[in-house]
Amino acid sequence: MxxxxxxxxxxxxxxxxxxxxxxxxxxxxxxxxxxxxxxxxxxxxxxxxxxxxxxxxxxxxxxxxxxxxxxxxxxxxxxxxxxxxxxxxxxxxxxxxxxxxxxxxxxxxxxxxxxxxxxxxxxxxxxxxxxxxxxxxxxxxxxxxxxxxHPRWWQDRLRADWPDHWQALLQANQQKPPMTLRVNPAHEDLPSYLARLTEAGIGAHPAGSLFPQAVVLDEPRPVQALPDFDRGHASVQDASAQLAAPLLLGRVRPQDLSPDEAWPELGAGARVLDACAAPGGKTAHLQELAGNRLDLLALDADAKRLERVRQNLQRLALEGTVKAADARATADWWDGRPFDAILLDAPCSASGIVRRHPDVRWLRRPEDIPALARIQAELLDALWPLLKPGGRLVYATCSVFKAEGQDQIDAFLQRHGDARARQFDRGAGHLLPLAENAGQDLAPGAAAVTDGFYYALLHKS
Missing domain, CATH: 1.10.940.10 (NusB-like)
Structure with missing residues (x-):
């Protein structure tokens, strides 16, 4: 090279x-x-x-x-x-x-x-x-x-998974992605930050009601040009990635709850694991929403990439323990205290973020998908026993392949009788980067606001 x-x-x-x-x-x-x-x-x-x-x-x-x-x-x-x-x-x-x-x-x-x-x-x-x-x-x-x-095998997999949308997904990957920010509620709300962007001559608009902290810039800008970026008033994060924290913290109530069933938000001192944390956007978002009061452990197997997690937390003045470890090898890092909630943003094909990483389609091979699915299953099986009864686990991938999303969770539920996937009318399941994805409540004209993601919220009975 x-x-x-x-x-x-x-x-x-x-x-x-x-x-x-x-x-x-x-x-x-x-x-x-x-x-x-x-x-x-x-x-x-x-x-x-x-x-x-x-x-x-x-x-x-x-x-x-x-x-x-x-x-x-x-x-x-x-x-x-x-x-x-x-x-x-x-x-x-x-x-x-x-x-x-x-x-x-x-x-x-x-x-x-x-x-x-x-x-x-x-x-x-x-x-x-x-x-x-x-x-x-x-x-x-x-x-x-x-x-x-796109490689032929990639097209074939999309056609099998999404027979009505596969060509639109391929075309969406050819578009230039927007630059999306997450406004930090510790400093100001979304309307006030939008006003400050306008004052700075930066065009922007809200991403939509599903993403209450997300601002989409009309044109990408260097972060140094953004108002108070260095002081933690905003972070760069795709709108779809901003769904993980509110799902895990209980900010969204599942639609399949019975009227008398509680769904409490995680409070101060809740013990939370971010199992594959780098580069730290979701880690920081969890503490932002929780007022920096979580007992948060951020793991990642890549010690070099963990430095990004530390930098993100430091810029935003947030707390958290950061440790280099393979989340599957629980004996190497777990202290025996169960977690109230676990975020597993699992390693995946990145098939949902190809427009941001156009090399991904050419780097992946067909055999990578089952290999990644095996790692995802190993992570799920290793982390599930670490969760308290009544606790919750959010499984996320930036993939549009069902093998890394719905098929993975269907198989997990077959293996674990104490697990239940909670249902939502929006914000969970496969989120496709398409305007016609009915699960997304997007701002007008925001067809290309979001990347492709999968989310499942698992509740331990």
Missing amino acids: STPSSPKAGGAPPLHRLLANAADAVQAVREGHSLTDWLSRCPADIRPGVQALSFTVLRRLGAAQAVRAALAPKNPPPRVDALLVTALALLWPGETAYADHTLVDQAVHAVRQRAPNSAGFANAVLRRFLRERDALVAAAEADPVARFN
Whole structure:
């Protein structure tokens, strides 16, 4: 995997350098590496431009690879191929960030710097694409991978799980996601923070009544531009992710409760486990809503990612014990005191957040889904005995695959007779990133507000 190259000092980096780095990022993903990890090593002054280009390319990767194969059936060297694929994706109809001739010129410049003998070949391929673009695009889109820009197995799984929505889900993954904030009620309410955003010249609107703390920005902004972000007045968090804390704390009353059945909110001193806590958005949200009065333990198996949890809690002036541990290995970390409530935001395919992480579709393999489902089941079975009778566990995944959602919980309920899944009219079950998902109460025009999530609230009898 290549290392990101730094731009020359002074001025904006030239386009050919951005293209070269974006091509390296795409090639890293094709070799099985995380785009997030690669970008973390990209020089800060070119990272935004490289990220924007690589996101666009990864959303068009299936189509660009198909056209490259049609134009040059013999595979060029990997770094030349990655530059060609990058340029083809950015030359695709609808991508208008740069003029065609500028993009071709700068892409050929990048090839010439890396493989001088391939510059003429790259120039011929790209100029032929411009001449025959309509016909080449039409031919490529006859292939489902090129048409939908997702692996075939992914399309097949979505079609099986959501026969009425699978194409809409694939198309939703191609959209740029909104930037959504969670307003901290310890400082101010949502209307007042919206007013402060307006004063700062930042357009925003509420996400909808299902998400009482969620504000959607009209355009993404650096967090430094947000009013009092550094003082903890707001956090960046998708609206769907903001459902976990109120479900666990009892802010939402299940609709299947009998009239005389109590459903108390968790109070001060309640013992709560966040079992897979990193990067800490849900951890912090729990303490925000509870007034920082929970006895909260945040676990994660990744000690490096746990630092993000600590940073989040520190910025928001919130308390919590943070520990590196595999939640399944309870003998290594549990002190024997049962929990009132457990949040299990389980490792998953991330199939519900592809628009935010466009590399995920290309990194996952079909065998990953059953492997992840096994880990999810192991976590559920290991944590359930740690819950008090009468306690509650929220199981969450950022996935739209039923194997990681409803099928997982159906199997768990078969294994545990003392578990009951509580029912809600909204906010639980599979939440699809689609306007027609009736379970979501969204603001007008907010079809793309939410990511895809699954939630189940399990009650221990």
